[in-house]
Amino acid sequence: MADSSAVLAEEKMRVMVAMDETDESFYALHWVLHNLFSPAVVPTHTHYDADDSNSNSNTMNMLTLIHVMEPFPHYVFPGMQAVFPTTSVIQAVNKAQEETATAMLTQALHMCAQRMVKAKTCILEGDPKEMICDVAEQMQIDLIAIGSRGLGKIKRAFMGSVSDYVTHHAKCPVLVIKQPSDFQK
Secondary structure, X not given: OOOHHHHHHHOOOEEEEXXXXXXXXXXXXXXXXXXXXOOOOOOOOOOOOOOOOOOOXXXXXXXXXXXEEOOOOOEEOOOOOEEOOOHHHHHHHHHHHHHHHHHHHHHHHHHHHHOOOXXXXXXXXXXHHHHHHXXXXXXXXXXXXXXXXXXXXXXXXXHOOHHHHHHHHOOOOEEEXXXXXXXXX
C-alpha cells in the first residue's frame, strides 16, 4: 500500500493565504511557505524555474494570496444625518488602499520567491470575512490559511473576528495560525 503522504504530495493542493498588513498575516504566510511548500511536501520530480512557464506546475501546490480592502465607510452620528464623503475623498482613499495593498502583496510575493514558490495575488473590495469565503469557494481552494490576532472574548464579540467567521463559514478546511511572541518579520 502506498504511503498516504506520498500520494498527497503528488496531488495539486490549492492553498489561499488571507493577507493584510499585520505581522500575524505575514507569519501565516511564513508558516505556510515553510510547512506546506517545503521540499518534503513539494513532489521531488517537480522542477522549479522562476523563468520557465512550462515547469511542471500540474503537480506543484498552488498558492493564492488574497487581500480584501474594506469599502470606505459612511458615518452616521446619533441625532444627525449621515455624513457621506465626497467623490475626491473616496478616490483618494481607494488609491491609498490600492497602493498599500500592492506594496504589501509585493513583499509577500518576495517571501514566496525566496522559497521558490510561485504565487498569484488577488486584491478585492468588500467585507473581508465574506469575500474570503466566497473567493475560496469560487476558486475551489483546498485550504485557507489565516493569521490570528488573538482578540480576547470581549473584543471578538464586539468587533468580530475574520478568522472566526471564516472558520465557521468556509466550505473548505481553515488553518488559523497563531504567531509566536518571538517571531520577527
